[in-house]
Amino acid sequence: MTEKIVVLGTGGTIAGTAASSSDHTGYTAAQIGITSLLQSVPGLQEALQGRELVSEQLAQLDSKDMDFDTMRRLAQSCVHHLAQPEVRAIVITHGTDTLEETAYFLHRVIPIELQAKPVVLTCAMRPATSSEADGPRNLRDAVLVAGDSHARGVLSVCAGDVHSAKTVQKVHTYALNAFSSGDVALGEPGVVAQVVGDQVLWKPVFQSFLDEKRHIDRIESAQAAIDLIVNTSVAKIAWPRVEIVLNHAQATGSIVRALLAEATSQDPLCGIVVAGTGNGTVSESLQSALNEAQPKGVEVIVASRCAWGGVHDVSALSAVKARIDLMLKLLRAA
Numbered sequence: 001m002t003e004k005i006v007v008l009g010t011g012g013t014i015a016g017t018a019a020s021s022s023d024h025t026g027y028t029a030a031q032i033g034i035t036s037l038l039q040s041v042p043g044l045q046e047a048l049q050g051r052e053l054v055s056e057q058l059a060q061l062d063s064k065d066m067d068f069d070t071m072r073r074l075a076q077s078c079v080h081h082l083a084q085p086e087v088r089a090i091v092i093t094h095g096t097d098t099l100e101e102t103a104y105f106l107h108r109v110i111p112i113e114l115q116a117k118p119v120v121l122t123c124a125m126r127p128a129t130s131s132e133a134d135g136p137r138n139l140r141d142a143v144l145v146a147g148d149s150h151a152r153g154v155l156s157v158c159a160g161d162v163h164s165a166k167t168v169q170k171v172h173t174y175a176l177n178a179f180s181s182g183d184v185a186l187g188e189p190g191v192v193a194q195v196v197g198d199q200v201l202w203k204p205v206f207q208s209f210l211d212e213k214r215h216i217d218r219i220e221s222a223q224a225a226i227d228l229i230v231n232t233s234v235a236k237i238a239w240p241r242v243e244i245v246l247n248h249a250q251a252t253g254s255i256v257r258a259l260l261a262e263a264t265s266q267d268p269l270c271g272i273v274v275a276g277t278g279n280g281t282v283s284e285s286l287q288s289a290l291n292e293a294q295p296k297g298v299e300v301i302v303a304s305r306c307a308w309g310g311v312h313d314v315s316a317l318s319a320v321k322a323r324i325d326l327m328l329k330l331l332r333a334a
């Protein structure tokens with residue numbers, strides 16, 4: 001049986017085009033189909049190591065416009081392909097802007113047993129037409145990681161760094177290495193591996209992390225939502241509305257009150273994630289508006305606007321990932 005690696009295209013800068021090859025920034029994302037993209041990847045055959053490549057265009061969008069229906073279709077496609085014995089792994093091409101949200105969503109909803117096989121998201125910071133395009137190398141690296149015997153769970157690959165879906169964050173607006181999982185030296189998780197030449201060098205400290213089930217842990221209370229999301233016979237999902245509100249100097253409760261005023265019984269406000277300052281601190285004015293929201297059935301959780309450290313005893317997740325968790329929790333309750 002020949003093993004397969006399935007590549008799902010969703011758009012992004014990796015599939016973007018500009019008018020000239022010297023234009024690295026003035027481009028339109030999501031223009032080139034996944035089959036054509038794969039044709040321009042040097043070293044792809046070597047990275048496949050005899051495996052067959054199968055590609056599918058799942059979406060074609062700038063990931064700033066990513067939505068939960070598309071993420072759900074992606075999750076369903078992953079579940080379908082991962083269940084096939086001949087499928088070794090999945091690679092997903094994605095825009096960098098919301099890659100961490102899609103990665104975390106997939107991490108949460110793909111059944112644990114299927115995550116014994118890796119799902120590797122990759123991307124680019126320069127369009128495919130750039131004379132210095134980074135997409136081809138990232139795509140080759142992602143295929144190499146996908147075929148590596150140590151890989152499992154939802155990972156992302158960019159500029160030679162391999163990140164876990166739980167930790168990856170876009171931290172730079174234009175650098176080719178735009179992602180970070182923190183710095184191990186500072187007590188943060190750090191990358192799980194690096195691609196050097198034709199090798200994937202796993203960080204020793206993360207080998208046990210990857211081998212353990214906790215790499216793909218999940219909040220049990222969201223199991224019903226997860227079943228609903230991957231169940232293909234459920235046509236449409238009413239995603240609970242969860243908004244993110246930032247605390248900052250002189251933050252008032254105006255945004256929270258505007259959200260409450262705008263909510264209707266058909267489109268209720270279900271949750272608010274506060275991207276708090278520091279260790280999840282919130283100004284008195286913002287806190288009093290949140291106190292008004294809670295009795296109206298709005299679930300409030302506090303994350304931090306700081307990149308690392310999380311909120312002590314509450315959540316280590318960034319605000320955008322905490323929002324996905326809360327949405328999954330509320331979806332079950334809906």
Ligand code: ASP
Pocket residue numbers: 011012013014029061062063064094095096097098123124125126
């Ligand atoms: N706006 C683009 C996207 O997220 C940016 C990128 O891919 O680098 O699709």
